[in-house]
Amino acid sequence: MAVTTIKVRVAEITELTPEIRAFDLVPLNGTPLPPFSPGSHVVVHVPGEDRVRKNPYSLASSPWEQDRYRIAVRRIDEGRGGSVGMHERVRWGDVIEIEPPHNLFAPDRAATRHVLVAGGIGVTPFVAYAHALARDGVPFELHYAFRGPEHAALLDDLAAASPGALSTYVDDDGTAVLAGLRERLAGQPLGTHLSVCGPAPMMDAVLGLARELGWPESRLHLERFALDEAPRLPFSVRLASTDEVIEVPAELTLLEALEDRGIEIPYLCRQGICGECRTPIVDGTPDHRDIFLPAEEHGSALMPCVSRCARGPLVLDL
Numbered sequence: 001m002a003v004t005t006i007k008v009r010v011a012e013i014t015e016l017t018p019e020i021r022a023f024d025l026v027p028l029n030g031t032p033l034p035p036f037s038p039g040s041h042v043v044v045h046v047p048g049e050d051r052v053r054k055n056p057y058s059l060a061s062s063p064w065e066q067d068r069y070r071i072a073v074r075r076i077d078e079g080r081g082g083s084v085g086m087h088e089r090v091r092w093g094d095v096i097e098i099e100p101p102h103n104l105f106a107p108d109r110a111a112t113r114h115v116l117v118a119g120g121i122g123v124t125p126f127v128a129y130a131h132a133l134a135r136d137g138v139p140f141e142l143h144y145a146f147r148g149p150e151h152a153a154l155l156d157d158l159a160a161a162s163p164g165a166l167s168t169y170v171d172d173d174g175t176a177v178l179a180g181l182r183e184r185l186a187g188q189p190l191g192t193h194l195s196v197c198g199p200a201p202m203m204d205a206v207l208g209l210a211r212e213l214g215w216p217e218s219r220l221h222l223e224r225f226a227l228d229e230a231p232r233l234p235f236s237v238r239l240a241s242t243d244e245v246i247e248v249p250a251e252l253t254l255l256e257a258l259e260d261r262g263i264e265i266p267y268l269c270r271q272g273i274c275g276e277c278r279t280p281i282v283d284g285t286p287d288h289r290d291i292f293l294p295a296e297e298h299g300s301a302l303m304p305c306v307s308r309c310a311r312g313p314l315v316l317d318l
């Protein structure tokens with residue numbers, strides 16, 4: 001499966017916080033970029049020292065702006081190199097490749113009102129949400145927590161898209177946003193949906209509060225990211241159809257190692273969320289790091305974009 005890409009030029013780079021940069025990407029020949037829906041991401045082909053990394057980033061601009069996409073990238077030094085590559089190698093005027101937008105975090109269209117809660121870089125999808133909900137006249141409120149004033153990103157974009165809807169919290173551990181939300185979540189009319197994006201502990205705490213207040217699961221939505229934080233060790237896999245053995249070094253995902261050998265596995269998120277890269281196994285014990293695969297399938301498949309090998313030999317049904 002050949003991956004379709006779009007060439008874009010980096011028209012502007014903005015330091016939003018000490019760790020987060022915004023990149024404004026424009027089409028090369030004035031051809032409009034594909035329209036997208038709020039919550040969409042693009043996979044960016046990030047130039048690296050020795051290889052291209054494919055990293056997903058939420059689109060943080062208006063869905064109706066087809067002459068510019070904005071993404072915001074938080075530098076993670078202990079990551080696998082994609083965000084560092086964006087910060088260190090991508091310069092103003094560069095031409096880079098992105099994949100067309102996909103949406104794994106769309107707002108529920110049945111909602112008559114939205115409460116949006118973001119922590120840190122998790123605010124990025126809510127810029128497009130704010131534009132779309134404001135345009136459609138759907139009421140919403142956006143609660144945004146960050147570690148300190150210097151870590152607040154995209155405030156101007158949010159204020160422009162959602163005047164009056166934004167509440168901010170300086171919050172290191174979720175205490176302030178939870179205190180502010182208790183009353184707000186308790187008093188929402190039926191038909192309100194809650195969407196949360198940010199660090200896992202904050203999302204768990206906010207969703208826990210909503211459940212405590214009686215919110216049904218059908219009205220709770222979340223987007224997780226940065227799942228691949230556990231230590232990575234090298235391992236090898238064998239392909240059942242050919243007996244070919246593929247080494248997966250610590251710095252690569254299994255998906256990247258397969259791609260390097262010309263084996264194309266479909267993907268959307270590359271973060272263990274969407275399920276698109278599900279690959280059957282015939283032997284071995286995976287180290288499952290995704291949040292998609294149900295426990296009853298843990299012995300028969302894995303998500304190679306994040307999962308690794310717990311005990312080998314790991315044999316893939318490929």
Ligand code: FES
Pocket residue numbers: 266267268269270271272273274275276277278290292303304305306
């Ligand atoms: S690409 Fe989404 S789970 Fe692997």
